[in-house]
Amino acid sequence: MTTDVTATGVGTIRSGFLGGGFMAQVHSRAARAAGASTAVLASSSLERAFTAAQDLGIDRAASDIAELLAEDVDIVHVCTPNATHAALALAVIEAGVHVICEKPLATTVADAQRLADAAEDRGVVAAVPFVYRYHPMVREARARVAAGEIGELITVDCGYLQDWMLLPGDDDWRVTSADGGPSRAFADIGSHLCDLLEFVAGERIVRLTARTRRVYEERGNRPVTNEDAVSILVEMSSGAIGTLLVSQMAAGRKNALTLELHGAQASIRFDQERPEELWVGQREGSQHLFRDPQTAHPGVARFSVVPAGHAQGYQDAFNGFVADAYAAIRGETPDGLPTFADGVRAAQLTEAVLLAAREERWVDTAPTG
Incomplete structure (x- = not known):
């Protein structure tokens, strides 16, 4: 069972997060800015996931990726160490769920290409946060x-x-x-x-x-x-x-x-x-x-x-990237979305x-x- 942390957010897209560090902070802020419900977070243990979910205002904590995917999320943000990206992103894709995966997408070209091919085959939105484009x-x-x-x-x-x-x-x-x-x-x-x-x-x-x-x-x-x-x-x-x-x-x-x-x-x-x-x-x-x-x-x-005259910065760029990824989930084709x-x-x-x-x-x- 997942563990309740905060009241359920409001949003048409339910977002899940793997990892609870700095990048999860940035991703979850951007998801909220895009109007999503930050539904569930999983980390290396349920205890760490619970703490991170509390800190980041995410609704629930899950013990692992399987429990996270069982929460009926629309998209998963992979914010874990580099060497874990390929296996986790592939599991998300194989579940038919959209995915944003931190870079490097994978530590080898073969694994990165495997992920891109799998995303295309399953017809899911798959984006990488090259956010300086934004x-x-x-x-x-x-x-x-x-x-x-x-x-x-x-x-x-x-x-x-x-x-x-x-x-x-x-x-x-x-x-x-x-x-x-x-x-x-x-x-x-x-x-x-x-x-x-x-x-x-x-x-x-x-x-x-x-x-x-x-x-x-x-x-x-x-x-x-x-x-x-x-x-x-x-x-x-x-x-x-x-x-x-x-x-x-x-x-x-x-x-x-x-x-x-x-x-x-x-x-x-x-x-x-x-x-x-x-x-x-x-x-x-x-x-x-x-x-x-x-x-x-x-x-x-x-x-x-x-x-x-009102300064914009890194978080604004990240927000723009996530908003475009979520727009792609809704069927739009945003210019310049990094995939x-x-x-x-x-x-x-x-x-x-x-x-x-x-x-x-x-x-x-x-x-x-």
């Missing part, structure tokens, strides 16, 4: 690039820098391949960067070479089995070339996801730590553009949920980065499908 100024950048306003793409200069693993005593379950997978820095945050680059540029990374670095061989009395930082050279399908730097050991950088595209006519830059603006560079001068639904490109205004196909792409790029670093060579990454 910053309004990311959509503005994408619209301007698509409209040809920066001209032919020449180079890209991108990065994703954090500092939460800077010190020798900093530890996390992600440092072991058993829980986090064979890649940490790239799979965790570099995947966001590459997704955003391909999304905004409207083209694919077709070749890359990479170098990885592991600074400390041990954290928390455990051997570290994946990388702290990655530098990548990329070639885009248009012939544009670029650099990507990904690190979880950049002192003072908390969540510095930056995307700068240089075209033949103009450059454009987005900085996730300053999400309300875009920098547009031209030879005769540069300018900062600020979010304003009144002047946004067609289709972009819907991502602005408050008037100009399991995008999760497969991230897994392909992760394997390519690790291979390129290991063998010190270029690796082709053009999609085959």
Whole structure:
């Protein structure tokens, strides 16, 4: 039996959650913002699930995934450690339930593709939270690039820098391949960067070479089995070339996801730590553009949920993503919703980065499908 925690919420979609950590907090807030009933949560034990459900205001606690699925939920949010994603997401899909699975979707390309195929076969909505797509100024950048306003793409200069693993005593379950997978820095945050680059540029990374670095061989009395930082050279399908730097050991950088595209006519830059603006560079001068639904490109205004001058941020972007996933459940086709196909792409790029670093060579990454 499940355990009552709070009064039943009101909503047309009943949402379940696997995991009770930080990401479950973000997912459950977004589900409520989308008008769903946050119905049930399961964690590694019933006791932990009960505590998390109380903390997050979720109606009931379940002991495991089977008990959660018995609650007649419409969608399950998988917010558990990386290595568990594939098995849990597959169980949800096989039950005929829609799913949002945290990234990395799986720790191998084969498992990620298996999930995407299963979701297609069962006809369920299957989404991955590449939520930075949902910053309004990311959509503005994408619209301007698509409209040809920066001209032919020449180079890209991108990065994703954090500092939460800077010190020798900093530890996390992600440092072991058993829980986090064979890649940490790239799979965790570099995947966001590459997704955003391909999304905004409207083209694919077709070749890359990479170098990885592991600074400390041990954290928390455990051997570290994946990388702290990655530098990548990329070639885009248009012939544009670029650099990507990904690190979880950049002192003072908390969540510095930056995307700068240089075209033949103009450059454009987005900085996730300053999400309300875009920098547009031209030879005769540069300018900062600020979010304003009144002047946004067609289709972009819907991502602005408050008037100009009222700051939006990460949770707003996450809310937009979940709202689109739930809209897809209702039969709509939201533009730019990241699906399991995008999760497969991230897994392909992760394997390519690790291979390129290991063998010190270029690796082709053009999609085959």
